[in-house]
Amino acid sequence: MTKLVPLSEAIAVNVNDGDVLYAAGFTHLIPFAAGHEIIRQRKRELTLARATPDLIYDQMVAAGCARKVIFSYMGNPGVGSLRIVRSAIEQGKLEWEEYSHFGMITRLQAGASGLPFLPMNQIGATDLEKANPNIKRIPDPFGGKDVIVVPALNPDVAIVHVQRADANGNAHLWGIIGEQKEAAFAAKKVILTAEEIVDESVIRSDPNRTMIPGIVVSAVCHVPFACHPSYAQGYYDRDNEFYLAWDKISESAETTKQYVEEWIYGVKDRSEYWEKLGAEKHRRLKVPQQMSEPINYGQY
């Protein structure tokens, strides 16, 4: 059964005010198109969870979608500070809950496995453990050192972008695979966006590359270039210039508002956004091919 719907419909049906949302992708395949659509639909009071809030959550916080962030590294990767989330926290306008990367990902892994919590070894520095009541230590029942435990994270909705998927949501992704699989299995609903929608036979030709099975996916949306200014390995490059530009844009409320008006509210969808970026930008983000060696699954 096809789950193919337009992105606007997938967001309208699956994302509710007050939801815990996990937009997956560790620096790669960040689902900006879905983030922008959530802003356009004026969703409110969301809890935004992500290891790195990145520009996608900076923009969603700027647009007033968020009540709280859950994160493990709050920076503009490769540039510096994530100004909007940071100043909202400093001004006491945004709730936050903080982990290390491993703590954050372990929460998702527990959620994905249907466990109430998972242990990690101690790390010696205890200040974050003191600041966050969700980080606890318990005795090792087998007699070793105490372990640190964090509770499962089961987001209401995960948004995952992939290079290619079939209409049922069976998805191939490659390059940096971050926490997409864990987020998809942990979440109650999964919205999948894809650079390409392919026939099921393409997925079946390389089943080891299927990181996300259709059985956990609620909606599939065909959204080429969904990740800009992030990237999709083999499809287009990361727009480092924009990550630098955002550092300036987000310096003032006025320029941030102008950006949100022009580039999010001012366009209908991702395809209009991509066109608006222009040919010169398209050319610069284009990547020459580098194919992998095919493998032989054998005919049985």
Place this chain on the structure above:
Amino acid sequence: MNELQYSSAELMIINAARLLRDGDVVFVGVGQPNLACNLAKRTHAPNLVMIYEAGVIGAEPARLPLSIGDPTLVSGSLSVVSMYDIFANYLQRGNVDVGFMGGAQIDKNGNINATVIGGYDHPKVRLPGSGGSQEIAAWANRCYIMTPHQKRRFPEKVEFMTSAGFIGGKGDREKAGLRGGGMLAVVTDIGILEPDKTGEMILTALHPGKTVEQARENTGWDLKVNAELRTTEWVTENELRILREELDPTGIYLKGGG
């Protein structure tokens, strides 16, 4: 006398590169640590294995990576794994020799603050937070950090301990069951600090032309000086050439103090 001109950043990167051994498995960050590792690989450590937090093992970046998840790290690497796997199977399991740290403050016992200045609940300055650093500090065999030598970066005790060095002193790591050796070298633009027997960071080397007084003036605690104070080797033309011509031709990470 050496006539070469170099920036503080170049001095630190070159000295950090020299700490790496051939065959080391290194957990690399972008920016200066990335340059130090790539420099070591092109000089004395051709068998260095570079691991990036985004889950890339054995990266051989063809261009200068500008973020921890730059696609150039992936193409041509040995393996790409999930975030859970990189922290569990590689770091926690003990498969990483060297971790490069970053952070706003480092204290007398080599502990790092990358989280907050001022109280946690009402921060004066909110910093990015741990990312992977608390696990790297706990579980890599050896940890190094590069940082300009400034008093505000070297308090006696960090305001918030994001990542463990020797915590309150030697023995504390063992008590917490940490497998790694802790903060073994702080490379600054003045010299190098290493832990003494008690887990206190002391001055063990000066760069050519730098003085003990400069180091002590720019440290927030009463900095002890090792009985045998070394002078670091001169920066060489070859090291500077690789950095400037091959690794960072536009000087993004080489200018200034870093």
